[in-house]
Amino acid sequence: MIAMTNAPRLIAWELTAGCNLNCVHCRGASTSSVPADELTTDEAKHFIDEVAGLGKPILILSGGEPLTRSDVFEIARYGTDAGLRVVLATNGTLLTPEIVEKLKKAGVQRLSISIDGATAETHDNFRGMPGAFERTLAGIEVLRKADFPFQINTTVSKRNLEEIHKTFDLAKELGAVAYHVFFLVPTGRGEESDEVSPADYERILHWFYEMQKKSEIQLKATCAPHYFRIMRQQAKKEGIEISVKTHGYEAMTKGCLGGTGFCFVSSVGEVYPCGYLPVLAGKLREQPFREIWENSEVFAKLRNPEELKGKCGICEYKKVCAGCRARAYAATGDYLEEEPYCIYRPRKNGSDQDD
Numbered sequence: 562m563i564a565m566t567n568a569p570r571l572i573a574w575e576l577t578a579g580c581n582l583n584c585v586h587c588r589g590a591s592t593s594s595v596p597a598d599e600l601t602t603d604e605a606k607h608f609i610d611e612v613a614g615l616g617k618p619i620l621i622l623s624g625g626e627p628l629t630r631s632d633v634f635e636i637a638r639y640g641t642d643a644g645l646r647v648v649l650a651t652n653g654t655l656l657t658p659e660i661v662e663k664l665k666k667a668g669v670q671r672l673s674i675s676i677d678g679a680t681a682e683t684h685d686n687f688r689g690m691p692g693a694f695e696r697t698l699a700g701i702e703v704l705r706k707a708d709f710p711f712q713i714n715t716t717v718s719k720r721n722l723e724e725i726h727k728t729f730d731l732a733k734e735l736g737a738v739a740y741h742v743f744f745l746v747p748t749g750r751g752e753e754s755d756e757v758s759p760a761d762y763e764r765i766l767h768w769f770y771e772m773q774k775k776s777e778i779q780l781k782a783t784c785a786p787h788y789f790r791i792m793r794q795q796a797k798k799e800g801i802e803i804s805v806k807t808h809g810y811e812a813m814t815k816g817c818l819g820g821t822g823f824c825f826v827s828s829v830g831e832v833y834p835c836g837y838l839p840v841l842a843g844k845l846r847e848q849p850f851r852e853i854w855e856n857s858e859v860f861a862k863l864r865n866p867e868e869l870k871g872k873c874g875i876c877e878y879k880k881v882c883a884g885c886r887a888r889a890y891a892a893t894g895d896y897l898e899e900e901p902y903c904i905y906r907p908r909k910n911g912s913d914q915d916d
């Protein structure tokens with residue numbers, strides 16, 4: 562029998578690798594210089610047609626800084642017309658009333674704004690530009706005036722770990738509809754020495770679990786697949802059964818979606834499992850997207866939990882967690898190796914977790 566492949570639920574697209582900032586942690590090591598061979602507007606539209614032919618995922622227009630690309634509104638409109646839910650990820654420093662109006666007209670449904678600390682000092686150090694914090698807050702003010710929904714994204718690292726509670730408070734004060742934390746992945750300019758320790762991961766994710774229970778805004782931990790283990794461990798202790806009613810969207814999804822529900826497309830049309838794992842699945846200029854999504858070797862391996870090695874391979878949580886494949890790759894050169902930032906010791910028999 563031929564196995565059916567589900568269509569992607571979420572695609573992050575690096576519309577451009579160029580950026581007006583120079584963040585210390587940037588996965589794309591983005592700078593003001595733009596590669597000469599970025600996908601053209603026509604190629605971008607063709608890609609959207611291919612995606613829409615497969616399903617109707619959320620399309621995240623990302624970068625680099627997507628607002629530095631002049632055809633961003635045209636591309637967003639095309640995605641919207643193709644029936645995709647188009648959202649855009651920005652550092653927020655370039656937002657003006659005119660730009661926000663154009664994003665609205667293009668049907669963009671939500672923006673994510675990166676704030677990496679509760680103070681200007683922390684954020685600006687992270688973002689490599691004095692004044693970035695103030696400019697981002699000014700951008701958010703423009704969004705608020707236009708009544709445009711936005712979420713705050715924070716990348717957690719040693720540089721801002723102790724400010725995370727305050728950054729969450731700031732996101733709520735600013736009127737964000739959601740707060741998504743990303744845990745630093747050591748790729749591009751991201752450095753391993755800035756990653757929080759496995760024990761701190763555990764501490765922050767337990768805090769996150771508690772916050773999620775009472776938060777009025779949506780909370781999501783990205784690139785922290787351990788969260789899905791912690792959620793189950795805690796729920797079990799509390800005698801709660803995980804369901805959509807008790808845990809919302811988190812009950813239906815799993816830790817790492819790279820290659821199963823998610824993929825990343827670079828500014829030159831290279832397809833990867835995520836923006837942090839430099840293992841190429843295929844190139845849009847050489848193959849149809851459908852073929853890459855359905856047949857590439859790396860996606861096939863990521864779709865099979867039996868391929869996981871080390872302690873992830875014998876872990877009873879492997880189907881809901883799967884570890885961060887990009888961290889495993891950064892640490893060992895093998896993306897199927899065990900997640901290096903997880904303190905959990907799997908049960909010896911590796912039987913399925915029973916909650």
Ligand code: HEM
Binds near residue numbers: 573671818823836
């Ligand atoms: C609605 C507005 C949203 C925005 C603007 C947004 C933004 C982002 C961005 C910028 C990334 C990183 C992509 C990259 O550069 O590699 C990302 C990753 C991700 N987001 Fe969101 N997101 C949004 C909503 C959601 C929702 C609703 C979900 C859940 C379905 C979601 C799930 C994810 C996942 C799974 C990743 C994968 C990270 C990875 O493996 O690389 N996002 N999101």
Ligand SMILES: C[C@H]1O[C@@H](n2cnc3c(N)ncnc32)[C@H](O)[C@@H]1O
Binds near residue numbers: 588623650715
């Ligand atoms: C799209 C989101 O990804 C974040 N981001 C950029 N580089 C990295 C990295 N190396 N690790 C984790 N998150 C990162 C940005 O800060 C933005 O908030």
Ligand code: SF4
Binds near residue numbers: 587652
């Ligand atoms: S993280 Fe975003 S804002 Fe910062 S340099 Fe990279 S692309 Fe630019």
